[in-house]
Every structure is written in C-alpha cells, then in structure tokens.
Amino acid sequence: MRDQAEILRQKMLAADGALARSIAVVSGKGGVGKSNFSTNFAYALIAKKKKVVIVDMDIGMGNIHILLGQTPKYNLMDYLVGKEGIEATINETNEGLHFISGGSGLDQVVEWSDSMFENLIHAFEYLQKNYDFILFDMGAGATEKSIELIMAIDEVIVISTTEPTSITDAYSMMKFIVMKDPETTFYLVSNRVPKKQDGDESVLRLQFAMKKFLQKETKILGYLPEDAAVQKAVIAQRPYFLVYPNAAISKKLSLMTEVFTSVNAEQNEQQASNFIKKLKNIFVRGRE
Numbered sequence: 001m002r003d004q005a006e007i008l009r010q011k012m013l014a015a016d017g018a019l020a021r022s023i024a025v026v027s028g029k030g031g032v033g034k035s036n037f038s039t040n041f042a043y044a045l046i047a048k049k050k051k052v053v054i055v056d057m058d059i060g061m062g063n064i065h066i067l068l069g070q071t072p073k074y075n076l077m078d079y080l081v082g083k084e085g086i087e088a089t090i091n092e093t094n095e096g097l098h099f100i101s102g103g104s105g106l107d108q109v110v111e112w113s114d115s116m117f118e119n120l121i122h123a124f125e126y127l128q129k130n131y132d133f134i135l136f137d138m139g140a141g142a143t144e145k146s147i148e149l150i151m152a153i154d155e156v157i158v159i160s161t162t163e164p165t166s167i168t169d170a171y172s173m174m175k176f177i178v179m180k181d182p183e184t185t186f187y188l189v190s191n192r193v194p195k196k197q198d199g200d201e202s203v204l205r206l207q208f209a210m211k212k213f214l215q216k217e218t219k220i221l222g223y224l225p226e227d228a229a230v231q232k233a234v235i236a237q238r239p240y241f242l243v244y245p246n247a248a249i250s251k252k253l254s255l256m257t258e259v260f261t262s263v264n265a266e267q268n269e270q271q272a273s274n275f276i277k278k279l280k281n282i283f284v285r286g287r288e
C-alpha cells in the first residue's frame, strides 16, 4: 500500500500544470466564525477567477452545506468507504463553489483500512490537480485525525475574535502546530471586530507573542468587522459575500483575497507537493 502511495506522489509531481494551494482554516476557541469565513472567502476567491473546493472537516457536525443552503447526497465518509467516487462526492453550487460535505460517522472509525487510506490520498491527488485552492474547514472539536491533517497542510489561516480567551486559545493552537511542524505558514484573521475600531490591537499582540515566545513569524491577513450581514446571511442560508456584496465585511474580505493570492507562487508549488508527502508520512507512521 505504501508503494502505491509513493507511485501516486511521483505521478503527481510529474503532472503538468499547477497544484492547488491547500489551506486549513482553524481556531483555538470554537464558534469564532471559521465556517462563515471559509464559505465567503471561497466566493471572494471565485470572484477572482480561482477554482475553489471546500472540504468540510467538521465530521459528523458539518455545516458548510447548511450555510450554502444545500442538501448533498453524499459526504466524505461515503467516498472514503468506497460507496461513491470522488466526483459524486463533490457538490457544486449555482455560483460555482465546489464542496465536500462533512457528513457524519468518521469519528467512530477507529482503524483506517488500507482502502480508506488509499482513497484519501487519491482524493487529495484529484483535488490538487483540479483546483487552485483547497480550503479545509476544521471542526470545533479538533480530533486526533484533524490535527494530523493540519500537520500535513503548510498554510493555516487562524481565526480569532478580539476576546482574550479566543486570543489565548489561538496562541495555544499555533504553539501546538509549531511544535510539530515549525515550517507552517500562519495567516491571522481577526473576526467580529467592533465597528468603531479601525483595526485590531489583539491580533497584533498575538503576532508579537508568536515571535517573542515561539520565534515564529506570522502574517496578518486582516480583520473582519462585526456585521449584521453575517447573521442575516446565515439565516437565509446564502453567503454574505454574494447577497451583501457592498457590506463592509464583503469589501474587507475582497482585500484579504488580494493579499492572499499575491503570496509567492513558487513557494506555493513547493508546498503543494509537500502536502501528499507529509500526509503519507503521517498516516503510514500511525499505522506501523
């Protein structure tokens, strides 16, 4: 099985065309806005003519499909157990966003079978070749497997709010990741910043703490204001970026994608090829 993964990886490296950038959207504290960020950020990237797929890693409690007002037929688990092919598992919205639903049940899987592992590698191989960006919306309760997946991903967007507990939890989360993989690139996003504030001090302090205590540079991607458009959009099950394109938050998000897409392309290519290699190492190590 390991040989097969290696053949797949070599095939990927030899493949023509650029590979997708894989990005994990994480937080320390739950409920800070990861899923709303993921869906709307995805649409902001699509507006810039990028091909984007979201993988809902909130297994068993996935809500990306709810935010998008969709009822997917199949989920990630259906694919992993071989019930469905990858194409059937990928859903598409009318506005061109592709996503794989979290569905339910993965937490109960104790042992990864060979075929599930192979399917997982195949899925990422497929996604990396067919998209510009793969966004992994990570769940609130970080399971062992989801943490392992984060370790394989080189780019991590960390969402926090201005609340001290959210900041300290975001710091702990990054510390944990840095200890395991010092090479991870972190982008910081401060969400729900009170409207009267033009910017956010807390995210600057978070950046400072990362540098001072962990000698780790992080990039501030920006801040998103507290905006009534978010709740209204959640209730309507339509992303605010589409229904309220002129809302302050939509404009900020658009600027963020500017910053994010301008990051060095060569470095991305290298990171993309590292992804499957790391993933393979993590899973093979866990199984020996």
Ligand SMILES: Nc1ncnc2c1ncn2[C@@H]1O[C@H](COP(=O)(O)OP(=O)(O)OP(=O)(O)O)[C@@H](O)[C@H]1O
Pocket: 027, 029, 030, 031, 032, 033, 034, 035, 036, 037, 058, 138, 139, 140, 141, 191, 192, 193, 224, 225, 226, 227, 228, 230, 231, 234, 249
């Ligand atoms: N910028 C914002 N302005 C106003 N409300 C917001 C904003 N961002 C998020 N919210 C509110 O926070 C709620 C939770 O957001 P979301 O579901 O995206 O968080 P999450 O981090 O994905 O949660 P979980 O950790 O449970 O997966 C939203 O339903 C919305 O009501």
Ligand SMILES: [Mg+2]
Pocket: 034, 035, 036, 058, 063, 137, 138, 139, 140
């Ligand atoms: Mg969520």
